[in-house]
Amino acid sequence: MAFEPSRASRSRxxxxxxxxxxxxxxxxxxxxxxxxxxTAPVLHRAVPxxxxxxxxxxxxARRAPIRVSIDAQGAVSVDGEPxxxxxxxxxxxxxxxxxxxxxxxxxxxxxxxxRVVEVMAAARRAGLSRIGFVTEPATGRTSxxxxxxxxxxxxDVMDRPARSR
Numbered sequence: 231m232a233f234e235p236s237r238a239s240r241s242r243x244x245x246x247x248x249x250x251x252x253x254x255x256x257x258x259x260x261x262x263x264x265x266x267x268x269t270a271p272v273l274h275r276a277v278p279x280x281x282x283x284x285x286x287x288x289x290x291a292r293r294a295p296i297r298v299s300i301d302a303q304g305a306v307s308v309d310g311e312p313x314x315x316x317x318x319x320x321x322x323x324x325x326x327x328x329x330x331x332x333x334x335x336x337x338x339x340x341x342x343x344x345r346v347v348e349v350m351a352a353a354r355r356a357g358l359s360r361i362g363f364v365t366e367p368a369t370g371r372t373s374x375x376x377x378x379x380x381x382x383x384x385x386d387v388m389d390r391p392a393r394s395r
């Protein structure tokens with residue numbers, strides 16, 4: 231045996247190396263940086279346009295929304311004025327002339343669904359396409375209430391402790 235490492239050098243070779251070689255990490259990060267710097271200008275596909283400059287104020291095309299209310303008896307009013315359902319088409323058409331305003335529908339919770347559908351159909355015939363239902367926030371409901379209306383039925387079942395058999 232011409233060359234046999236000593237016992238001290240053998241124990242030094244068996245220990246794990248405590249240094250982390252960061253050179254490959256830095257090389258990869260620099261390559262990624264160069265790739266992103268080269269591709270970033272290619273992703274910008276804007277056409278250069280020299281827009282004219284004017285001193286006019288911007289035009290606010292949004293009009294005030296049309297408020298349609300339906301009370302519990304089914305009586306309809308447009309912007310606070312009572313309107314018969316038969317005349318609702320014409321009234322909404324005159325209010326929507328020239329623009330496409332929003333329609334805010336305030337329907338009482340006791341009103342029949344049929345009346346709400348009639349008002350929505352009249353709005354569509356008048357050319358109104360954006361209809362919003364105005365509601366009140368729910369109050370008095372607790373997180374543990376077992377009501378199917380607020381979706382708590384499933385969570386109540388899931389939160390119950392398991393029975394031992």
